Amino acid sequence: MADGKKPWGGRFQKPTAKNVEKFTSSIHFDQRLYAYDIEGSIAHATMLASQGIISRTESQKIVSALKSISADIEKGKIKFNVSDEDIHMAIEKELTRRIGETGGKLHTARSRNDQVVLDVRLFLRTEIDSMLALLFQLQNGLVKLAKNEIKTIMPGYTHMQKAQPVLLSHYLLAFVEMFARDGQRMQDCKTRLNVLPLGAAALAGTSLPIDRNKTAKILNFPEISKNSMDTVADRDFIAEFIFSSALIMMHLSRFCEDLILWSSDEFGYIEISDAYTTGSSIMPQKKNPDVAELIRGKSARVYGDLFAIMTLLKGLPMTYNRDLQEDKEPLFDAVDTVKDCLTIFTEMISHTKFNAAKMYLAARGGFSTATEIAEYLVKNGMPFRGAHEIAGKIVAYCLKNKKGLEDLSLKEYKKFYEGFTEEVKDRIKLEKAVNSRNHKGGTATAAVLERIREFENNS
Numbered sequence: 001m002a003d004g005k006k007p008w009g010g011r012f013q014k015p016t017a018k019n020v021e022k023f024t025s026s027i028h029f030d031q032r033l034y035a036y037d038i039e040g041s042i043a044h045a046t047m048l049a050s051q052g053i054i055s056r057t058e059s060q061k062i063v064s065a066l067k068s069i070s071a072d073i074e075k076g077k078i079k080f081n082v083s084d085e086d087i088h089m090a091i092e093k094e095l096t097r098r099i100g101e102t103g104g105k106l107h108t109a110r111s112r113n114d115q116v117v118l119d120v121r122l123f124l125r126t127e128i129d130s131m132l133a134l135l136f137q138l139q140n141g142l143v144k145l146a147k148n149e150i151k152t153i154m155p156g157y158t159h160m161q162k163a164q165p166v167l168l169s170h171y172l173l174a175f176v177e178m179f180a181r182d183g184q185r186m187q188d189c190k191t192r193l194n195v196l197p198l199g200a201a202a203l204a205g206t207s208l209p210i211d212r213n214k215t216a217k218i219l220n221f222p223e224i225s226k227n228s229m230d231t232v233a234d235r236d237f238i239a240e241f242i243f244s245s246a247l248i249m250m251h252l253s254r255f256c257e258d259l260i261l262w263s264s265d266e267f268g269y270i271e272i273s274d275a276y277t278t279g280s281s282i283m284p285q286k287k288n289p290d291v292a293e294l295i296r297g298k299s300a301r302v303y304g305d306l307f308a309i310m311t312l313l314k315g316l317p318m319t320y321n322r323d324l325q326e327d328k329e330p331l332f333d334a335v336d337t338v339k340d341c342l343t344i345f346t347e348m349i350s351h352t353k354f355n356a357a358k359m360y361l362a363a364r365g366g367f368s369t370a371t372e373i374a375e376y377l378v379k380n381g382m383p384f385r386g387a388h389e390i391a392g393k394i395v396a397y398c399l400k401n402k403k404g405l406e407d408l409s410l411k412e413y414k415k416f417y418e419g420f421t422e423e424v425k426d427r428i429k430l431e432k433a434v435n436s437r438n439h440k441g442g443t444a445t446a447a448v449l450e451r452i453r454e455f456e457n458n459s
């Protein structure tokens with residue numbers, strides 16, 4: 001094919017304006033799909049031959065040329081040009097340059113409309129697998145950390161106020177639960193996108209005798225799409241993927257927010273290793289949690305990607321429209337951002353020291369065991385509301401007299417309720433408070449260890 005001439009150029013009298021070539025081209029970002037494009041083309045050519053649509057010799061010629069093109073792209077030997085428009089056309093052009101007319105047979109019974117969906121589905125299928133592996137590594141790291149920190153007690157917060165003491169391990173496992181659900185969501189998304197689109201052609205299918213099941217088998221798709229118009233029109237699987245990615249970022253971002261606060265002098269709960277922090281160019285004393293801050297910041301990008309894909313799709317008439325070319329950059333950005341953030345977060349958290357003494361001390365403050373007193377009274381038969389009232393009065397008394405709950409004598413306790421015994425003094429100890437919440441989902445050491453075991457057995 002002469003340079004500059006388009007494969008679709010038959011009905012055109014004038015060449016494309018240079019600016020239009022540049023404006024419509026996606027080659028600078030979709031070249032990333034080259035390996036999937038070639039994998040799809042090889043399967044397609046093989047199917048065409050087995051159906052007698054092209055000859056075996058032609059198919060073999062096409063397949064071996066495609067393989068050598070793939071190797072050359074990998075080695076950086078092929079330079080792409082904006083006039084190639086997109087990766088599909090660039091590869092076809094190179095194929096024809098290498099094997100002549102036979103190259104032109106590859107696109108039989110296919111359109112770029114079903115081809116591009118195929119490439120993206122193949123790409124995402126692989127990327128989801130590597131994302132799942134990263135999520136899994138993170139969960140494993142957190143479970144290990146939870147095991148090591150099983151004795152560490154910290155204040156649990158609601159409204160950013162000290163609420164009740166919990167195990168640090170319980171806190172860490174809360175995120176493991178979230179990331180586990182993120183993994184399930186990704187897995188689910190993969191099941192839905194793992195469907196062969198090829199055969200839909202431009203929008204209406206083809207009159208040629210293709211065998212879609214055959215192509216599906218070669219490409220390892222458990223299913224084929226059921227409606228050719230739906231196949232080329234929709235990108236819901238991309239939206240779903242970016243949404244699942246956005247949730248991962250949201251979870252990471254919340255985790256980072258805590259780590260940033262905890263590494264402040266005011267909290268002093270953690271110290272992130274020097275290797276995972278940065279300094280200030282003016283203040284020599286500073287050690288900043290930039291990695292955590294950037295992860296928090298990058299969650300905004302992925303939310304932006306989600307917004308972009310949702311907006312892109314909302315007003316499109318059926319079926320394929322060129323707008324859809326804009327699906328790829330947000331998708332690639334989401335993939336790269338989430339993978340980068342998962343990787344660096346997993347490293348950072350394994351290079352973070354938890355200051356158990358500081359956390360313990362903090363858990364003792366803020367009357368975080370006042371609920372213990374109320375529950376103690378409930379166990380002695382008092383209705384919860386009344387018990388709550390008495391415990392509240394005890395807190396007020398402590399505040400007025402600048403005392404902690406543990407500083408009060410039994411005599412002082414008895415001023416609020418005659419039935420108090422020495423036991424109350426024991427009940428408000430942090431270890432006791434934590435371990436009394438011993439049910440599935442509770443923060444008692446036994447309950448947390450059981451959950452750790454469950455996670456270990458699942459991996």
Ligand code: ARG
Nearest residue numbers: 026086112113116322324325
């Ligand atoms: N580069 C295009 C995209 O990403 C490929 C499909 C083009 N199809 C077409 N009929 N112009 O959507």
